[in-house]
Amino acid sequence: PQAFCAWVDAVRGKSQPPDDGGRTAGLDAVVVQGIFDVLFREDGGYVLLDYKTDRILNPRIYKAQLYVYACAVRDLLGELPREGWLYAFGEELAGKGRFVSPTEDGGVDRAVRIF
DSSP states (O other): OEEEEEEEEHHHHHHSOOOSOOSOOSTTEEEEEEEESEEEEETTEEEEEEEEOOSEEOHHHHHHHHHHHHHHHHHHHSSOOSEEEEEEOSSEESSHHHHOOBOTTSOBOOEEEOO
């Protein structure tokens, strides 16, 4: 885990994936503090992974958080992550048919790609 503090666009980060327009400035910017659970570089781009421990995880609830974290990665490292994922440690992901897929060993995937 890596703690961070960054300015992010309060409007854009909550509603849609970040763009590559550069640093945020102006009245819609807010300071965000958080912790990247996992951020690594793979195949020429960053991958952001956020762990969740909810009993039932609804990815829609955390979509905005992951977008804000992506903006922070852009502002701190100069590049948007190419992928953002949630990983559920709880019992299941909400909406199994849509967000969880069977694995070869008969289990279920506990990860969902947000962007």
